[in-house]
Amino acid sequence: MFVFIYxxxxxxxxxxxxxxxxxxxxxxxxKKTRILFFIL
Incomplete structure (x- = not known):
């Protein structure tokens, strides 16, 4: 029983x-795509 619960x-x-x-x-x-957009 305990094993099953675990x-x-x-x-x-x-x-x-x-x-x-x-x-x-x-x-x-x-986040990465946002940074890329900011660079562009």
Whole structure:
């Protein structure tokens, strides 16, 4: 039972961290494109 609960929690943390990483990457790309636009 405890192992099952631990498994679910770890899975949720993994999924949320992946989503966070995707969002951070998008924000980074947005910032880079803005800098490029400012240079142009």
């Amino acid at each position: 498994y679910i929690i770890s899975n949720k943390i993994l999924i949320s961290s992946r989503i966070d990483n995707k969002i951070k990457k998008r924000i980074l790309v947005l």
